[in-house]
Amino acid sequence: MGVLLRLVLCLALLIFAAFIQAPPTRAQQAAEDPVAAIAAASGFDELARAIDRLAVSGHPQALAIVEALRAGTLGQRAADRALLWRDAEGRFRDAATGEVVEGVSPRDVRPIRVNNRVRRSLDAALGALQLASPDPRVRLSAAERVFRARDPEAIPVLEAQIARETDPRIRRAMEWARAAALLASDRDVAAKVEAVATIRTRYDLDARGLLASLRDEPPEVMEAASAAIRAIDRHLALVHAAQDVVFGLSLGSVLLLAAIGLAITFGVMGVINMAHGEMVMLGAYTTFVVQDWIRDNAPHLFDHSLFIALPLAFVVAALAGVLIERTIIRFLYGRPLETLLATFGLSLMLQQAVRVIFGPNNREVGNPSWMSGSIELFELMLTRNRVAIIVFGFAVFFALLLVIRRTRLGLEMRAVTQNRRMAGSMGIRVPWIDSLTFALGSGVAGLAGVALSQIDNVSPNLGQGYIIDSFMVVVFGGVGNLWGTLVAAYTLGIVNKLLEPFAGAVLGKIAVLVLLVLFIQVKPRGLFPLKGRAVEA
Amino acid sequence: MLRALIGDRAVVMVAALVLAGAIGVAFANQSLPPTHELHASVFAVGLIGKYLCFALLALAIDLVWGYAGILSLGHGVFWGLGGYAMGMHLMRLIGPRGVYGHPVLPDFMVFLNWTELPWYWRGFDQAWFALLMVVLVPSVLAFVFGWLAFRSRVTGVYLSIITQALTYATMLAFFRNDMGFGGNNGLTDFRELFGFSLRDDGTRVGLMLASAVAVVLGLILCRLIVASRFGKVLIAVRDAESRVRFLGYRPEAYKLAALVVSAALAGIAGALYVPQVGIINPSEFAPTFSIEAVIWVAVGGRGTLAGAVLGAVLVNALKSWFTTAMPDLWLFALGGLFILVTLLMPKGVLGLVSALPTAFSRRGVIAERPA
Amino acid sequence: MTTLSRRSLLAGTAGAIAATTLAAPYVRAQAAPIRIGVLHSLSGTMAISETTLRDVMLMLVEEQNKKGGVLGRRIEPVVVDPASNWPLFAERARELISVHRVSAVFGCWTSVSRKSVLPVFEELNNILFYPVQYEGEESSRNIFYTGAAPNQQAIPAVDYLMNEEKVQRWALLGTDYVYPRTTNRILDAYLKSKGVAAEDIFVNYTPFGHSDWQSIVAQVKRFGSAGKKTAVVSTINGDANVPFYKELANQGIKATDIPVVAFSVGEEELAGIDTGPLVGHLAAWNYFMSVDTPENKAFIDTWHKFIRNPRRPTNDPMEAHYIGFNMWVQAVQKAGTPDPDPVIDAMIGVAVPNLTGSIAAMMPNHHITKPVLIGEIQADGQFNVVWQTKGTVVGDEWSDYLEGSKDLIADWRPPMRCGNFNVRTGRCGGQS
Known part of the structure; x- marks a missing residue:
């Protein structure tokens, strides 16, 4: 041994000490302080665990940090790894204290990225932290989040909140959350069986999923769960059948909107407008232009963008319609097949024009917030954009009906349709009415474009996708009959959606087309044929 | 009969032009050295072969549209079915030379785990059977469809729209991989036909010549039909169907016969097309393709057999040139052509030509103006 | 012809190219340019995806020409439009090869377009670089697959x-x-x-x-x-x-x-x-x-400058063309000629950096190595x-998980030179 060894030992100790000097403090700090743990986390798993700890730590800034992480505004300063988040005014705040930190350049702060694993932890944390929120809506969504998180550690908080909660709906949600957490805990059998019974009362897919996920539980619990699943399935079978009909209604509305302008130009005027789809496309692109302008100039108006786009789309498409009628169609009255060819050429040109102006790519048209998400009605899930389209479809239909039945323009339109010459000799300006009618049909197609921009691609091919369906609807319903168009659109929509679960989307569509072709052979004039002299015109 | 044939000088001239042109190109390709300035490349041979197939399709459309007043916007269905029948034969001829080396099954079936040949693929290894099917399948479909439609007096616009639906539904069906026709990829990688390698220049020239002969035969057949008593009734049906019916004829029978002949011609055209372009895929059933084909007829001159052939070649040659030189402008040109032709030249190019007093004799070549 | 019109559509860049290429010391004025074909749909349904690839090819060629082209010769892109029409793909491919005499073609997006041109490339013995992820189950001597296999x-x-x-x-x-x-x-x-x-x-x-x-x-x-x-x-x-x-x-x-x-x-x-x-x-x-790599940053900057829109995204097939083009340039240099046959042989083993910080190498089955992100x-x-x-x-051309293809391998090096060699029967199938 001797001196040398002692020296070596000493040296080793020194090096060792120097080595462990720095890390222990940071590790210790992280162990105690969840905010430090987030700052120190490397990798998504560690970050998620740190968030889990933060949620139950009672840290005063926990909610602010979780929300900042969710919004992607939490970052780390490169120099000292300090956590900072950016508030609504763009100032940086210290995550640990919530105080504003001056003199931070956004370039020095690297945002903290999250993945799905972290997002799940964030959701759970947000739920736990917001259970006591004064806002009842926030409490409700917090309870839903805790339900999904199934964290046994949330049980005491939940129980405390349930005792305090006055709103019966929220209390029920909290009880479900508690039951879900209970099932994940190691409580006794009786408590779990009761929890199963509580969850069963949700009667939805989430409850079913949760119950079906139970494994290795005592037989009593498993039995209760499978009974509950059967009950839920029976209930859901009915709901799903109704849901399919709702889907059909929604598809029907899309068809109605796409076809209703055609019901005017083709049905009333007898003009086969193959460029009808392109009128729809013009409406959709108008919506895009409006939204684009709003994004750059008046972002607060975004939720109203569709209401601004509607009249504009109508005007744009109607003007295009007048132009087409004056320059092409009026020379071809009485020659429907030639109109078909000319307007097909026109549709190619319009598509290419849009492709040249706006590019071949899809353009982004956003859903306003009131059209995003879904609402529940009698347990049916209705997505808001579809509901809006169903309502809008009816609104357009009845507005159009009103115009045709109750206005002077409508009267003259009907007169011209039935007997051009007689109408002319009664002093109606026939060419003028022709133009107006065509403009009306085109304008309505433009309106449809605004609606379809919410559910489909806004691309130069938009119109093509609807043209055959639109013609089918009009022909099926009976040319010249608006009510027929309505019935036809909804019938086709619902039949399609009822067939789809069995036959698949492709075969369903083929089946509908073939049925239609056969139907036309049986009833060449559609469901509601017009009677009288107008027929042979 | 001969008199009927030469009664339409435009037909005679176009038929002669087609034959002479095809033989000329064949000669220029086979006998002139590649360095010769009049040498026709295989590429040019392929182009002309394609135009001729389109011409035959246009002729088929003109027979029903120009002479029977049936505007079919779904002739792509007959064309495509003929093409598929030929494609299936070509697929079967690949035999064990497919990439998987399966003795019977085409490649796309092997890698989609089909274990045996579906029943409707049987027999297609025989040339006579395939050729029969090229004619039979489109004709039978036309017969069934026409019988249903004409019997219940679906006419005019309605008929046009359901023909669109027919071709659209067929396209969707053929896109399905479960149908066993190769789905979107269709049928490709053909090797040989009647023992001739499809990668051989001589075969290409042969196919082009065959297309030219088919066009000429088609012209003769259509001219004979049109000039016959049957054709006269057909034209009468086009112009005033009700009157013909009141006179005691059965218009539906005449229309049906015309549609079946037309479908068979379209099927043959499709069958000639497939080995020349080397692929058949459901996009041949695309509704817009059928409409485009109608435009060829309109451009050339509806109701004139020569016009249909001229129109198809003209529009497609234009298309080849435009899509190479100015791809962005092609759709404007095509669309504009549609509009101009319908508005300003209802009789098509041939109508313009015949308006020049010196070009044709006073007897004229244009049938009475269609209603 | 087409090249020129496409270029002039792409605004003033043409002038810039001309200026730089003239200035480049390696380019001799008398050396005939090497032509490459660009076969992407510029109209029809596929234009939405393929137009970008046409642009990226023009950019890559421009950049390469700034560096003096290849073998001291300028590269000249010939752009044609197959209009999303599958038979037209084959026709245009034939035109590129036999009329425009291109040395290689970069193109196609959908599988059906590739299937449509494959016989043309084999018959006329030319090269196609295919930049899109696809289903595999193919290996042709004349095609290099720079997109992902399953x-x-x-x-x-x-x-x-x-x-x-x-x-x-x-x-x-x-x-x-x-x-x-x-x-x-x-x-x-x-x-x-x-x-x-x-x-x-x-x-x-x-x-x-x-x-x-x-x-x-x-x-x-x-x-x-x-x-x-x-x-x-x-x-x-x-x-x-x-x-x-x-x-x-x-x-x-x-x-x-x-x-x-x-x-x-x-x-x-x-x-x-x-x-x-x-x-x-x-x-x-x-x-x-x-x-976040220097290569990618440079690529994106060049792209934004070229397309004159700082918001245009880049994507995976664009990177595939970047890799494929650089590989072709290297193979041409290795072979000392742009003629397809020597280049096809020189391609195997060529390795170029990709944009994500690793190396893409051309394997004997004509597929490349890729990181998966x-x-x-x-x-x-x-x-x-x-x-x-x-x-x-x-890239695995013949999937191990499919009944028909699990015994097949492709190796285009001599002596095997086969795209579908059956290891069980020991035979190269399907080659006529």
């Missing part, structure tokens, strides 16, 4: 979901064409080999451009309520994606509940959607625009890479 995209993505997200139930949604069909068949076999039960796999096909996703999304939701972690593997094509993702968002399917991993959705597709509700859904590619969609329309393979993965 094992370079689909299988790693499924592995990721299985390991990281503990997914046990799989909904395979696809458009009804050959790429989704094959990929799903491979995945089906792969998942079953990993012990996934048949009832835990749900397969659904929809037509092109399908826009009404209500029923299918609802079905997926039901499928996901069986108490097992569920994921969607999407091979949905192009246009159908926007309505699909909108419906997902509206029916409230969040990435934290049922993640969707897509193989055909890239930065370009996301540019048409509000990605807010889609945050966390995944895509598997071999390149993401957000990858899994990215999560961010609110800004970009992907955040959450996982990637340790090294690069070799």
